[in-house]
Amino acid sequence: MPELPEVETVRCDVQKIFAGCRLKQLVVTGRRTVRRHPAGDLACLHGRTLQEARRHGKFLLLGWDQAPTLVVHLRMSGQLLALPAGTKPAPHTHAVFKFARARELHFVDPRTFGELFLETGQLSHLGPDALGITNAQMAAALAGRRASVKAVLVDQRAMAGIGNIYADEICFRARVKPDRPAGGLGPEEVRRLTRAVRAVLRAAIAARGSSLRDQRYRDVLGNLGGYQLEHKVYGRAGLACPDCGALVQRGRFGAKSAFFCPHCQT
DNA sequence: ACAAATACCTGTAAGC
DNA sequence: TGCTTACAGGTATTTG
Numbered sequence: 001m002p003e004l005p006e007v008e009t010v011r012c013d014v015q016k017i018f019a020g021c022r023l024k025q026l027v028v029t030g031r032r033t034v035r036r037h038p039a040g041d042l043a044c045l046h047g048r049t050l051q052e053a054r055r056h057g058k059f060l061l062l063g064w065d066q067a068p069t070l071v072v073h074l075r076m077s078g079q080l081l082a083l084p085a086g087t088k089p090a091p092h093t094h095a096v097f098k099f100a101r102a103r104e105l106h107f108v109d110p111r112t113f114g115e116l117f118l119e120t121g122q123l124s125h126l127g128p129d130a131l132g133i134t135n136a137q138m139a140a141a142l143a144g145r146r147a148s149v150k151a152v153l154v155d156q157r158a159m160a161g162i163g164n165i166y167a168d169e170i171c172f173r174a175r176v177k178p179d180r181p182a183g184g185l186g187p188e189e190v191r192r193l194t195r196a197v198r199a200v201l202r203a204a205i206a207a208r209g210s211s212l213r214d215q216r217y218r219d220v221l222g223n224l225g226g227y228q229l230e231h232k233v234y235g236r237a238g239l240a241c242p243d244c245g246a247l248v249q250r251g252r253f254g255a256k257s258a259f260f261c262p263h264c265q266t
Numbered sequence: 267a268c269a270a271a272t273a274c275c276t277g278t279a280a281g282c
Numbered sequence: 283t284g285c286t287t288a289c290a291g292g293t294a295t296t297t298g
Contacts, residue, residue, distance in 0.1 A: 001291060073292085077291095113292070163291075164290090256290085
């Protein structure tokens with residue numbers, strides 16, 4: 001599921017392929033994808049030139065030669081795919097960006113959780129981007145919270161970009177059990193978490209993100225990511241911890257699961 | 267104020 | 283084989 005490393009990979013691809021290109025037309029066929037807007041509202045983007053693809057947490061921000069910015073969120077199953085002009089849209093294609101120079105960008109999203117909207121301050125609640133989190137920011141996010149470490153890591157107001165997969169991998173790298181109360185961590189554990197956030201996210205970006213069994217996540221050219229091969233605990237319940245050989249356990253974290261090594265993490 | 271639960275979806279996989 | 287059910291999870295919203 002797209003989290004920060006996957007969105008960053010998509011951002012780089014969109015920047016590389018489409019920056020400087022003029023948007024001839026944005027064809028929207030999925031009403032739910034643009035649910036924050038009345039029909040036709042995004043037509044204001046016609047004729048604009050893409051300047052820069054930015055990112056905050058899991059939100060992709062497309063900046064044009066005029067305001068406003070277009071926000072893209074892939075949520076659970078969204079893809080952005082670069083395709084030749086005139087390509088027949090695949091099933092579940094909800095929007096097609098038709099650029100000059102015979103290039104198209106298709107927004108495909110079977111589960112329809114993803115969305116496109118014009119930025120008007122909706123992202124102001126987001127915490128600092130997790131990729132650049134400082135130890136002071138991490139300490140502030142954890143301090144005084146009774147919620148679990150994992151709950152804080154995936155809380156987009158505390159820090160933006162971490163989801164279920166990377167929260168488990170980060171907790172493993174920091175050797176902290178995900179259900180520990182966040183406010184109870186010592187300074188050394190906080191430092192380990194800060195370093196783990198940065199190390200895991202950077203390694204995952206270098207591997208171009210994680211594609212899970214459903215292979216739903218792909219980059220803009222349709223290629224799979226490679227970081228799933230480096231997962232140490234996520235999705236590995238009952239398998240040996242790569243560091244100590246103990247069996248990875250699967251716990252429950254609210255409605256979602258948490259994977260951890262009962263021996264390495266305390 | 268904070269924390270936990272729920273709604274939103276559909277493809278996939280497991281169970282019977 | 284074919285059906286039913288459970289599960290996956292990010293965010294906004296609701297409930298506790």
